Amino acid sequence: MLPIHLRRIRDTKMQLLRQGITAYAETEELIRLLKNSIKKENLSVQYDYDHAGCWFVPITNQIPVKSSKKKRD
Numbered sequence: 540m541l542p543i544h545l546r547r548i549r550d551t552k553m554q555l556l557r558q559g560i561t562a563y564a565e566t567e568e569l570i571r572l573l574k575n576s577i578k579k580e581n582l583s584v585q586y587d588y589d590h591a592g593c594w595f596v597p598i599t600n601q602i603p604v605k606s607s608k609k610k611r612d
Contacts, residue, residue, distance in 0.1 A: 545569050549576060556582060556597050565592035 549572040552562040556577070564570045570593045577584050583598040 545572060549573055552595070553577075553580070556584060556595055559597045559599055561597065562595045563592060564595065 545566075545568055548569060552564065552569075552573060553576050555562045557580075562573070564573055573593075573595060574586075577595070585596040585598055587594040587596060
């Protein structure tokens with residue numbers, strides 16, 4: 540059995556969150572590590588728990604804008 544390096548997994552998921560990408564954690568220990576790191580770095584993240592784990596969704600202040608320009612021939 541290979542050892543699971545939760546801190547390495549946490550670091551990878553934190554990098555995703557910093558880039559504005561959603562991350563998922565399945566274990567209570569990994570969820571705890573992520574929450575502590577998010578708090579230390581003062582990131583705005585929404586937690587969405589489900590039956591198997593927790594989604595970490597970064598909150599951004601940017602609203603996506605659709606381009607209204609139409610292609611002209």
